[in-house]
Amino acid sequence: MKTNPLIHHVLLAVASTGLSLAQAPIPQPPHSGQPLPPNGPQQAAPFHGQPLQRAAMRPRPSHRPMAPVTRPARPSDPLPGLSADLLLAFSDGFEEFTKEETADGGLGPIFNQSSCVTCHLQGGTGGASRITVTRFGRVEKGIFNSLDALGGSLLQALSIDPAAREFVPREANIVSHRQTTPLFGLGLVEAIPESTILAGVRSGKPDGVKGKAHLVTDVVSGKTMVGRFGWKAQQATLLAFSADAYVNEMGVTNRFFPTENAPNGKADVLAAYDTIADPEDSIDPATGKADIDHSADFMRFLAPLRPLPLSDSANAGKTVFQSTGCAVCHTPRMFTGTNDIPALNQKAVDLYSDLLLHEMGILGDGIVQGEASGREFKTPPLWGARVSAPYLHDGRAPTLDAAIRAHDGEGAASKIRYTKLSVQQRQQLLDFIETL
């Protein structure tokens, strides 16, 4: 690892806490939802044999019920040019992001996994994985009901006690899976001014492509902001997403989400198994930070993956990417605004996304979230796509080629152009994406 002496010092400090920041990457098993430890917390049964609305919802192997799995931390780099203080914030955040939560520390009663890194690890700590979470709801006469009173729309598939298990309720007629997204470079994404994203809405794009900014209420500031994180751009800030993930993925209540999820909405079951006072994650007076703040720091200062050098084929593919209309939504570059933190100040962000919602036709999952309809998804950034397979919101596409061929709705015109390219041009395009 090539680092300046200061960074090296911090990394060693992290390594000496028992984390393996300096250790070599560990090969991953093909299905990271397995194996199941014999005495781990109980998992929820799958969907009660409910008829699934869409062919695309066929369970894939990774949808088998999961028990928590412990994963070693893997190296990942901080943004270049961080001050000593911020490097420490990054390494403290790394430690928190990779920490295993326990029932005594607030995990559960219902949850999906017991650490952030369990799901976020492909290509380094903070990466994607094929682990999915389940969303459910009910559509009646065209109206979506997120079944909040029955524990929807997000399922917590595991519990600290078998009696507290949550299931997809009988009432659900939509069940959809969402794959874990990578977190590399998200501090830069957070630092892009809203005006830059909104400019994409106004630009009157070709191919009938519209694009909609997802306005959300940020739980941190209480303000209406442009959402930019998650498959439906449902959160505007990393701290809000962190707080959301603590309560919804791990059952750890915090100052923004002080209320525990009741298993399928049952308050009596919750009362019987929720023994830790809320909020379970509170600010440590010594640091002025809670766990949600540490994990947000880790994500904010996590560097994007470095692009690979362009081969001749990839270089040709760069042009094909433009001429096929991919760049209309997968905007190659945005810039961060002025920022007090030099490492985030007016930087180029080569994310390959407009951060806007698009109607994607048959790719829709039927789940309405905030102002995002059941057919809308945010354009996923393509940087780092070389290590985030499989692709699309539910991971249905094993390859980049399959992901592109599945585009529909606003993405249909560009997809059709892709299918009409010569075999060589298609390969050039794929080679290009593999370098990002």
Ligand code: HEC
């Ligand atoms: C059970 C697996 C799982 C765990 C545990 C988990 N995540 Fe995630 N994470 C996901 C999935 C799935 C998504 C996509 C969710 C969506 O958009 O609906 C996601 C998305 C995110 C995003 C949005 C990234 C983007 O591309 O815009 C952030 C930020 C995030 N997670 C942070 C965290 C943090 C912090 C933790 C630990 C507190 C955590 N996650 C724990 C599965 C997980």
Ligand code: HEC
């Ligand atoms: C209308 C906007 C739009 C256009 C045009 C478009 N895409 Fe996409 N792209 C999306 C959206 C939205 C998704 C996510 C859909 C989903 O997950 O169901 C996506 C997903 C992808 C993915 C999967 C990424 C991941 O992390 O899972 C790849 C790869 C991709 N697009 C490449 C391309 C290429 C190459 C082109 C040009 C041939 C293209 N896209 C054109 C909007 C667009």
